[in-house]
Amino acid sequence: MATFDNGTLVLRDGAVTLVRARARLFANGCHEVVGTLRTQRPPRRLQRARALCRALCHGVLLGERVVLVGAGAWGEAAAQALAALGRRATRVREGEIVAAHGTSAVSKVTVREGDRERTLPCDALVVAEEPVASYELAGQAEAELGWDAQRRCFAPKSDDEGATRAPGVYVAGSLRRRFASHLEREADGVRVARRVARDLGGAP
Amino acid sequence: MSAKVLVCRCEDVTLDEVEEALAGGQRDIESVKRYTGLGTGWCQGKQCVNACARIIAAHTGAVPAAPITPRPPLHPIPLGALAAMGGDDDA
Numbered sequence: 001m002a003t004f005d006n007g008t009l010v011l012r013d014g015a016v017t018l019v020r021a022r023a024r025l026f027a028n029g030c031h032e033v034v035g036t037l038r039t040q041r042p043p044r045r046l047q048r049a050r051a052l053c054r055a056l057c058h059g060v061l062l063g064e065r066v067v068l069v070g071a072g073a074w075g076e077a078a079a080q081a082l083a084a085l086g087r088r089a090t091r092v093r094e095g096e097i098v099a100a101h102g103t104s105a106v107s108k109v110t111v112r113e114g115d116r117e118r119t120l121p122c123d124a125l126v127v128a129e130e131p132v133a134s135y136e137l138a139g140q141a142e143a144e145l146g147w148d149a150q151r152r153c154f155a156p157k158s159d160d161e162g163a164t165r166a167p168g169v170y171v172a173g174s175l176r177r178r179f180a181s182h183l184e185r186e187a188d189g190v191r192v193a194r195r196v197a198r199d200l201g202g203a204p
Numbered sequence: 205m206s207a208k209v210l211v212c213r214c215e216d217v218t219l220d221e222v223e224e225a226l227a228g229g230q231r232d233i234e235s236v237k238r239y240t241g242l243g244t245g246w247c248q249g250k251q252c253v254n255a256c257a258r259i260i261a262a263h264t265g266a267v268p269a270a271p272i273t274p275r276p277p278l279h280p281i282p283l284g285a286l287a288a289m290g291g292d293d294d295a
Contacts, residue, residue, distance in 0.1 A: 002276030009289075011281055016289040033254045095262075132254045136274035147268050152261075153254045154271045 003140040023196045026138045026156070027172040027189060030131035033153065063123030066090070067109050069097050070128035073180070078128040090120055100125050133175050142166040151178050162192030163199070170196055211259070212252040214245025222256060226263045233257060233272055243272050246280065 002009040007020040068078055068089035075091065082089045098110040098117060108121045132153035139145050143156040143164035155176055162170045172192035179185040209219040217240045225239040233256050236242055242256055243249030249272050257268035 001278050001281060004276055009277065011285060014282075014285060016281070016285045018289070031250055033251070134250070135271070136248070136250060137278055139271070139274040140276055140278075145271060147257070149267070152258055154257065154268070 003137060008141075021168075023168045023170060023200055024141055025162070025170040025172060025192060025196055026141070026143075026175055027192075028134045028137055028175055030174050031134050033129060033132045063087075065120075065122040066124045066126060067092055067097075067120055067122040068126045068128060070094060070126075070130065072130050072178075074128045074130050078126055082126070089126065090122070092120075094129060130178075131174075135175065138164065138169065138171050138175065141169045143169050143171065148177065161195035162188070163195060168199075211255050212240070212242040212245065212249075214247050214251070215241045215243075217242040217252070219259070222259055223263070226260065231260070231264060231266075232269060233260065234270075236260070237272050248275055 001011045001016075003024075004018065007018045008024060010017050010019050064087070066082055066087050066089040068075060068082065069092045070078065071091075071093050079089055079091065092109075092111055096111050096113065098112050100106050100109045102108070106122060106125050108119050109125055110117050110119055130151060132151060133148065133155035135143075135145055135154050135156055138156040143158070143166045145154050146157045147153075148155040156164055156171045158164045158171050158176050162172045162176060164171060170192055172189045173179070173185045176188075179188065211217050211219050211222050221240050222236055222242065225236045228239070230236045230239050233243070233253060236256055237244065237249075243253050253271045257271070260266070261268055
């Protein structure tokens with residue numbers, strides 16, 4: 001829950017304990033980012049891929065004309081979920097969408113294409129942006145933070161094995177960079193764990 | 205179209221207010237934070253700092269240098285839990 005005095009404060013069963021360790025490995029993943037789309041926030045605008053999944057799980061069908069914002073794995077997953085329901089989504093990349101319009105429900109979105117803008121009629125707008133690194137704990141532990149241009153978010157800087165410049169502080173998984181699959185993320189965790197073991201003098 | 209697009213949900217800071225800060229000469233997240241109060245609420249910027257960085261990058265064309273300093277705790281906790289804190293647990 002926090003780093004403090006070269007240790008880690010842990011909240012367990014309602015009690016706080018300060019844990020000191022020779023190595024601290026952070027693999028606390030990502031959190032969602034606020035979208036800044038200009039819109040009246042009409043119904044049927046699902047801001048999160050998670051919200052989309054929840055809606056689908058409860059049998060909520062989206063409209064006939066769906067605009068899907070978001071590339072990458074999250075956008076792809078949302079597109080596949082929509083396709084499974086027979087909904088074909090118009091894909092729009094982040095940064096291309098200018099505004100959503102509608103009063104009681106979204107009716108159209110404005111999209112920027114180069115120097116021009118065009119309007120896409122729709123009755124559902126799904127925003128499936130990639131989550132951003134949860135860098136805060138690693139930052140408290142004095143890991144250097146930098147801008148990840150690929151994900152457009154801050155993230156701890158580390159070498160290929162997850163070691164940061166802060167002594168004894170390591171990062172793994174989607175906290176430190178984008179991975180194409182869960183398998184790659186897991187492999188990264190193993191790689192970093194081996195590095196930690198090696199630095200602590202144990203078996204690689 | 206409503207102008208009220210929230211960037212910082214905790215402190216009710218809007219996109220217009222961030223853009224006003226940029227128009228007024230603020231060029232980094234720390235300055236925008238001090239000007240608008242962005243990132244000073246319940247979540248301590250976990251939701252809004254990256255959004256603010258993207259807005260600054262779009263306006264200035266510069267790569268965002270650094271976020272605001274992340275302060276402990278990561279999530280709000282009861283003061284009672286801290287007050288009853290035990291000793292070190294060496295690992």
